[in-house]
Amino acid sequence: MPTITINNLEVRADAGMTILEAARAHNFKIPTLCHYPDLDIKSDCRICVVELIGQKGLVTACSTPVYEGMAVKINSPRALNARKAITEMILANHDAECTACVRNMNCELQRLAESTGIVKNRFESILEVKPVDKSNPSLVRNSNRCIKCGRCIDACKTIQGIGVLDIAGRGHDSDVTTAFGKALADVFCTYCGQCSAVCPVGAIMEKDSTDVVWEAIDHPDKHVIVQVAPAIRVSLGEELGLALGSIVTGKIVAALKMLGFSKVFDTNFTADLTIIEEGHELINRMKNGGKLPLITSCCPGWVRYAEHQYPDLLDNLSTCKSPQQMFGALAKTYYAQRENLNPKDIFVVSIMPCTAKKYEASRPEMSYNGQDPDVDAVLTTRELAKMIKQMGIEFENLREQKFDKPDEVTTGAAAIFGATGGVMEAALRSVKEILDERPLEQLEFDRVRGYEGIREAEVTIKGETVKVAVAHTLSQAKKIADDIRLGTSPYAFIEVMACPGGCVGGGGQPYGTTHEKSRERIQTIYQVDRLMKVRKSHDNAAVANLYSNYLGEPSGKLAHTLLHTKYTPR
Amino acid sequence: MELTAVLQAYPKEQTYLLEILLKYQASKPTHHLEEDELTAIADHLGLPASHVFSVVSFYSFFSMTPRGRYILQFCRDVPCHISDTFSVRETLETLLGIKTGETTEDGVFTLEYSSCLGACDLAPVLRVNDTLYHHLTVDKIKAILAEIRSGSDA
Ligand code: SF4
Ligand code: SF4
Ligand code: SF4
Numbered sequence: 001m002p003t004i005t006i007n008n009l010e011v012r013a014d015a016g017m018t019i020l021e022a023a024r025a026h027n028f029k030i031p032t033l034c035h036y037p038d039l040d041i042k043s044d045c046r047i048c049v050v051e052l053i054g055q056k057g058l059v060t061a062c063s064t065p066v067y068e069g070m071a072v073k074i075n076s077p078r079a080l081n082a083r084k085a086i087t088e089m090i091l092a093n094h095d096a097e098c099t100a101c102v103r104n105m106n107c108e109l110q111r112l113a114e115s116t117g118i119v120k121n122r123f124e125s126i127l128e129v130k131p132v133d134k135s136n137p138s139l140v141r142n143s144n145r146c147i148k149c150g151r152c153i154d155a156c157k158t159i160q161g162i163g164v165l166d167i168a169g170r171g172h173d174s175d176v177t178t179a180f181g182k183a184l185a186d187v188f189c190t191y192c193g194q195c196s197a198v199c200p201v202g203a204i205m206e207k208d209s210t211d212v213v214w215e216a217i218d219h220p221d222k223h224v225i226v227q228v229a230p231a232i233r234v235s236l237g238e239e240l241g242l243a244l245g246s247i248v249t250g251k252i253v254a255a256l257k258m259l260g261f262s263k264v265f266d267t268n269f270t271a272d273l274t275i276i277e278e279g280h281e282l283i284n285r286m287k288n289g290g291k292l293p294l295i296t297s298c299c300p301g302w303v304r305y306a307e308h309q310y311p312d313l314l315d316n317l318s319t320c321k322s323p324q325q326m327f328g329a330l331a332k333t334y335y336a337q338r339e340n341l342n343p344k345d346i347f348v349v350s351i352m353p354c355t356a357k358k359y360e361a362s363r364p365e366m367s368y369n370g371q372d373p374d375v376d377a378v379l380t381t382r383e384l385a386k387m388i389k390q391m392g393i394e395f396e397n398l399r400e401q402k403f404d405k406p407d408e409v410t411t412g413a414a415a416i417f418g419a420t421g422g423v424m425e426a427a428l429r430s431v432k433e434i435l436d437e438r439p440l441e442q443l444e445f446d447r448v449r450g451y452e453g454i455r456e457a458e459v460t461i462k463g464e465t466v467k468v469a470v471a472h473t474l475s476q477a478k479k480i481a482d483d484i485r486l487g488t489s490p491y492a493f494i495e496v497m498a499c500p501g502g503c504v505g506g507g508g509q510p511y512g513t514t515h516e517k518s519r520e521r522i523q524t525i526y527q528v529d530r531l532m533k534v535r536k537s538h539d540n541a542a543v544a545n546l547y548s549n550y551l552g553e554p555s556g557k558l559a560h561t562l563l564h565t566k567y568t569p570r
Numbered sequence: 571m572e573l574t575a576v577l578q579a580y581p582k583e584q585t586y587l588l589e590i591l592l593k594y595q596a597s598k599p600t601h602h603l604e605e606d607e608l609t610a611i612a613d614h615l616g617l618p619a620s621h622v623f624s625v626v627s628f629y630s631f632f633s634m635t636p637r638g639r640y641i642l643q644f645c646r647d648v649p650c651h652i653s654d655t656f657s658v659r660e661t662l663e664t665l666l667g668i669k670t671g672e673t674t675e676d677g678v679f680t681l682e683y684s685s686c687l688g689a690c691d692l693a694p695v696l697r698v699n700d701t702l703y704h705h706l707t708v709d710k711i712k713a714i715l716a717e718i719r720s721g722s723d724a
Contacts, residue, residue, distance in 0.1 A: 163618025168627040179612075179619035180605050187619070 193507020250400020380508025
């Protein structure tokens with residue numbers, strides 16, 4: 001355990017730590033830009049330079065390991081000056097119109113400018129303004145704000161294994177861009193948004209939907225309803241000043257009512273519905289020699305990836321719509337009838353941890369009449385937080401409220417959808433109990449829980465062994481899909497989520513989401529499950545009612561029209 | 571040379587990207603690489619197209635716009651600049667009637683900047699396709715151009 005001196009304080013560090021890690025462990029803050037906890041260390045931006053006593057040059061704290069007797073000064077005049085000059089150079093090539101920027105007050109560059117004490121930039125602007133890419137429903141790329149830290153490149157390459165983005169050109173003329181500088185819609189981007197979640201500035205962000213939602217709420221003839229995805233209740237709190245892992249379900253309902261939504265529903269209701277439909281699909285395929293393995297389809301990033309990279313495997317995808325789209329379809333049909341409303345007057349909003357959900361809602365087949373979308377607007381966790389702030393709501397003080405009926409009845413099975421392995425576990429709880437025709441002895445399927453990239457389990461159903469697997473991130477999904485293609489996949493059922501940790505680590509979650517935070521959120525999600533009275537989807541009485549009052553049989557004719565979909569090779 | 575022939579001449583390994591690009595570009599009379607060719611190379615090697623684009627846009631010896639049969643590259647780094655008493659650039663631009671970055675109408679010459687060509691002791695230098703000419707003077711440049719023009723394929 002080396003002893004080192006930081007500023008004038010002697011501290012113990014672990015062998016193998018970098019200066020940055022040692023400093024953080026002792027509550028010294030060293031500013032960083034290109035560094036991000038889950039990504040490779042690049043030491044490109046040089047913002048983290050510190051002075052090493054007895055050495056001429058400055059060293060980068062993110063990449064320099066500590067050693068016995070090392071003495072560093074974080075804020076020596078030389079280090080400060082260097083940091084300031086680097087920041088000024090970045091700002092000279094940056095469209096710094098903060099008040100018009102989504103990252104205003106939540107921006108790493110802004111914080112850096114403040115901490116280095118920049119009042120007026122000594123360098124003149126060399127920015128050559130480039131067009132902003134608004135080509136797709138999910139993400140906007142504004143390279144005029146890009147500081148070329150490369151985090152997005154890494155996220156796309158290492159987490160997703162795709163590589164949509166890279167650096168082009170050299171030196172001062174270099175730019176972070178797609179192949180041949182094309183629009184995101186014209187290259188193979190899944191819209192997963194992992195790039196947007198790690199960007200330190202406002203250079204890649206979700207396409208804003210807050211304006212259309214405010215407009216709809218204000219519209220006298222619109223009946224505006226909202227659904228809240230399972231993963232939001234364990235992450236929104238962080239964005240609004242509550243502790244990591246806070247469960248804020250009831251506060252979200254209260255806040256959404258204050259924002260002016262007529263009804264606030266829980267996507268967990270249609271998550272249970274998804275399990276019933278998908279469970280029956282699995283049972284049917286297993287019984288009737290249908291296409292196996294069955295692969296989940298509730299993640300639109302994964303669906304788009306499969307449509308592009310594995311068009312030959314599209315028959316393996318479950319035909320079930322995602323919970324978001326099942327909700328939308330029912331809202332514009334069943335709910336409209338029940339409430340005696342014209343579906344055209346219903347405006348459906350979803351709160352999702354995801355940027356790809358915006359794209360999913362815009363898919364032409366996701367429409368009850370072939371024209372108007374089932375889901376009219378999708379807000380990310382970040383966008384909802386922004387609206388709550390805009391409204392001046394004191395979130396932490398809100399009294400908890402309940403979701404509107406009949407969807408207030410939800411289950412633990414639906415709650416765990418937000419965690420990697422959750423859909424699999426929820427499906428197993430139902431499929432096993434239904435086929436075994438006796439109550440489950442053990443509700444938890446520990447083998448599909450956890451954070452390994454790919455996890456597999458053997459489950460005995462009706463005396464037969466069924467192999468299942470769970471994968472999170474697209475680089476892991478690729479391994480599974482390649483095996484299916486080769487015919488060497490031993491599984492009957494596979495869950496795939498594009499984001500690390502599942503939806504808890506979604507591309508629309510609060511900035512600064514890391515594996516560590518995602519794991520924390522997953523623990524909270526299992527806690528939500530444990531606290532639920534009903535923990536199996538097929539025990540959800542409201543879902544059973546929906547079938548008997550409206551849908552008919554699971555997997556039946558109406559269920560197929562409303563709740564199932566098809567895929568297109570791209 | 572067909573692209574497939576070039577691809578087959580190298581092991582299917584990502585480390586051969588640069589060599590494949592160089593070889594293929596040199597084989598084309600237009601000395602340039604097109605988007606669908608780069609995409610095909612990327613697919614062949616299992617690389618993201620963005621990476622291949624990144625490489626091509628990084629090195630000044632690659633081009634994505636058609637160029638002349640002879641590419642004249644003069645160095646703009648310090649040693650060449652200091653020993654350049656008469657302006658290589660201006661001489662070439664006047665003699666060819668084009669600006670740097672352009673191609674002559676007959677498609678014979680393209681004039682380009684290059685970063686250091688690694689022959690600073692011989693400065694000022696000019697690279698014409700694979701040949702390096704050194705210790706340039708105005709007369710020498712005239713002679714080089716005349717020689718190419720009188721060549722059988724020019
Ligand atoms: S990215 Fe940051 S510094 Fe740049 S305009 Fe936005 S808020 Fe301001
Ligand atoms: S949205 Fe996902 S696939 Fe698209 S560039 Fe970003 S990380 Fe890559
Ligand atoms: S877009 Fe954002 S994450 Fe990507 S390089 Fe630019 S600043 Fe960094």
